[in-house]
Each structure stands twice: as structure tokens, then as C-alpha cells.
Amino acid sequence: xxxxxxxxxxxxxxxxxxxxxxxxxxxxxxxxxxxxxxxxxxxxxxxxxxxxxxxxxxxxxxxxxxxxxxxxxxxxxxxxxxxxxxxxxxxxxxxxxxxxxxxxxxxxxxxxxxxxxxxxxxxxxxxxxxxxxxxxxxxxxxxxxxxxxxxxxxxxxxxxxxxxxxxxxxxxxxxxxxxxxxxxxxxxxxxxxxxxxxxxxxxxxxxxxxxxxxxxxxxxxxxxxxxxxxxxxxxxxxxxxxxxxxxxxxxxxxxxxxxxxxxxxxxxxxxxxxxxxxx
Numbered sequence: 001x002x003x004x005x006x007x008x009x010x011x012x013x014x015x016x017x018x019x020x021x022x023x024x025x026x027x028x029x030x031x032x033x034x035x036x037x038x039x040x041x042x043x044x045x046x047x048x049x050x051x052x053x054x055x056x057x058x059x060x061x062x063x064x065x066x067x068x069x070x071x072x073x074x075x076x077x078x079x080x081x082x083x084x085x086x087x088x089x090x091x092x093x094x095x096x097x098x099x100x101x102x103x104x105x106x107x108x109x110x111x112x113x114x115x116x117x118x119x120x121x122x123x124x125x126x127x128x129x130x131x132x133x134x135x136x137x138x139x140x141x142x143x144x145x146x147x148x149x150x151x152x153x154x155x156x157x158x159x160x161x162x163x164x165x166x167x168x169x170x171x172x173x174x175x176x177x178x179x180x181x182x183x184x185x186x187x188x189x190x191x192x193x194x195x196x197x198x199x200x201x202x203x204x205x206x207x208x209x210x211x212x213x214x215x216x217x218x219x220x221x222x223x224x225x226x227x228x229x230x231x232x233x234x235x236x237x238x239x240x241x242x243x244x245x246x247x248x249x250x251x252x253x254x255x256x257x258x259x260x261x262x263x264x265x266x267x268x269x270x271x272x273x274x275x276x277x278x279x
Contacts, residue, residue, distance in 0.1 A: 031069050036060065036072075038278050039279055041275040056073065071083070082100070083096060083097065083098050140155045166180070175198055177198075199224070200224070215236060215237075230246070230248070233245075
């Protein structure tokens, strides 16, 4: 549930960059008419690059701005289900279908904007599954300075189990610089902080620290084009004595073409490469 809450919050604040959102059903129908642009194979390889196994296969649709608007996962050995996902933009989904041996599950995330003088003052979203096993609502209130620039936002997320409050701050370019998340469950409270650093308008670093019952940290480093090149994860529960590092190599479009994962303290390495075939 914590992951879903964070997803909703990011979707809410991403939506605030637009005065209007397309009707989800219309947008979904338009995406259905688009052709597939590529098929992506995630491969496990050895240090010499020889293929050991196929980990996942997905088909992708992109819009005229080259943003991914649809992904269809044909194979993913790490998950017991296949997915079909429709995205608003920047890979923020609004309609997700999960197919497994137990049947089909649909998750919907629709947003409604409240505007005043062309400024988005608040965003309301309702997130639910078709079988109602997951359902919650969220409201984002946004503050602006005298120049009309977004300065802060507060997101309230409520459901029957969890209450979350998220606090965002922005720089002069309306980039998120910090996010603090407070989750209150039936018997636990957890805190998370996200810090973002930028250079020349590009995010170069993101740091995450989770506190409470489960404590973990993650650091992400991006190159001058905004592409992820390094990831570090520290989780005392899963790896008490070490950490995980992942180094990425991207093509000119920012697509990951290979990754090397190192697990410390033993330094065990695994290798992946990604092959994209135009359709």
C-alpha cells in the first residue's frame, strides 16, 4: 500500500503541469489505435556478454513526442502475472491490467483538476481496482508565489488502512527539491524523505531515506542528459552487512542497454543487457 500511495502522489504532482487532462477513456481509445514501436528483451548475460536467460519481454507504444504511452509485458520471470499499462505521460500510468492464472485484475487511476485563473489549485484522484480490493482517494493542494511559480504542495491520501501525508517543495524552475512522506497505519508510523539535486535544469542525484519499522536508503545518480547511470541500495533487513550497486549504460535516447549489479560485501556480480527491436 505504501508503494501505491507514493505512485498516486507522483501522478498527482505530475498532472499539475497540465491545465487539462484528456478524458481517460478517450485517451485509452487513442492509444489503442497506435502501432507498437518496439519490442524489448531483458537478458541475463555472463561477463563476456553471452546470453544465459531471457528475463522479460515487453512491447511498447510511443507517442509523437517519443514518450512511452503503453507497455505490454509478454514475459516477466520475476512476477506471477502479465501486465498491460496505459500512461498519461512520463510513464505515469492511468489504466493497468494484470493477468495471472487467478484471472484479470484492473487498476484505474483517474484525476480531476480544480483550476483558478489558469493555475491548478488542487488535484483530486481516485485510485481503485475493478474488484474493489484496493481503493483510495487523494487530494493535492498547491501553493504559488507572486510570480505564479509553484513553491509547495501537500498531498493527503486516505483509505481504510493507511493515511499518508506528503509534503513537496520546489525550486525556482518548479522542480521538486524535497518530498517528505508520513504513513500512518493501524499500528505503525513510517517516514520517508526524498531529496533531489539539479544541474543546468537536469536532475543529477536523488536520495531516499526510509525510517520507521523498515529502514532503508537508496541513492541514484544521473548524467548530464538526465539518464540514470548509477544506483545504490542499502537495506539492513535484506543485506545487513552490505549494499547493492547497479551501474547502467544507456544509448543516446536514454534507453538502458546494459546493467551490472554488484552485491556487497562479497562483490558478487550479475549482468544484464537490453535488446530493442523496432516493430
